[in-house]
Amino acid sequence: MYSMINNPEEKPEELALDALFKEFYDRLVYFSLQLVRDQAQAQDIAQDAFIKYWQERDYVLANKVAVKNYLYSTVRHASLNVIRHSKVVDDYLLQQGTDEPEEHSIMDAIISSEVIAELHAAIDALPENYRVVSVMSYLEGKKNQEIADELGISINTIKKQKYRALELLKVSLSPELFGVVLLLDTASF
Template sequence: MVEPGLIKSAQAGDGDALISLLREIENHVYRTAYYILNNEQDAMDAAQEALIRIYTKIGSYEEKAQFKTWVQRIVTNICIDKFRRNKPTISIDEHEMDFRDSQSVEEEVLSSYAAQDIRKAIDKLPEHHRAVVVLRYLQDFSYNEIADSLDLPLNTVKSYLFRARQQLQTYLHDYQKGGVRG
């Protein structure tokens, strides 16, 4: 995680510290944006916008919340706004297969199909449900961290996760029964 001294130096106007800080978080910011938007170009745009906002607002960061929570709130809000402006179409990433590892070709293909089905199911979720799923299961945030990141009450986060899991179960029902490809 980010060193607190680096954050304080960046807030004090140290340009090198600010650049180091942004470099340290850029992969996390992009990953969150990509999982929410499921589009590489949109995710790159959202990540860039988030990094610029962090750059300009670092002075307003208060230690009431964890730094990673503050960063995730910024990127998630940008993604939700972008998602609302132009709802993305579902796209499936091409997965490169690496035959050098221990998985057989069949296992690799099945794993790729499962990942695609899960990605499609997540894409069908409403944006707030998608955001809590991404933060909980892909970014490994606690419920409290999600609540802080999204500026939601803790019970709302729990409710969104509960409903999102129900929706995912419904969406993945055919897959669980043996997978209907199509």
């Protein structure tokens, strides 16, 4: 499944689980959060999905796609169960005229969490100064002047660093995802 350098104290299965957790936990929390709208519940659901996977790992195919599908499916079902049993959410959903999220909104949530994860990975790969400015601008939604004031550098430096970061992101991201970054960029002016 995942190959890693063996630590004599840890078993290969545990290392593989750790790698899975590092790769998918944030995505699963984000996916669940879009459904349950509660950070703590979303984190619990994502953690429970890994526990359930660990307990049932012998019944899940040992390839990345099967494990990913299993985890997303587990989080989806657990999130929907939380929605069904939460009075506050039930009242909200009744006011909205629906009993549970539509199937396309669930797919949108999965896609959105994957896009966010890919965007974070691309930004994390940027050089330090570009990364800091990009996070503040594209992920935190801060305006150029706010970033300049916070970092104590000129607004022209911010603009240059954003431009250079965009050039690097253009190379590393798909055209569609780069388009999302450009949309985020226009929102920060």
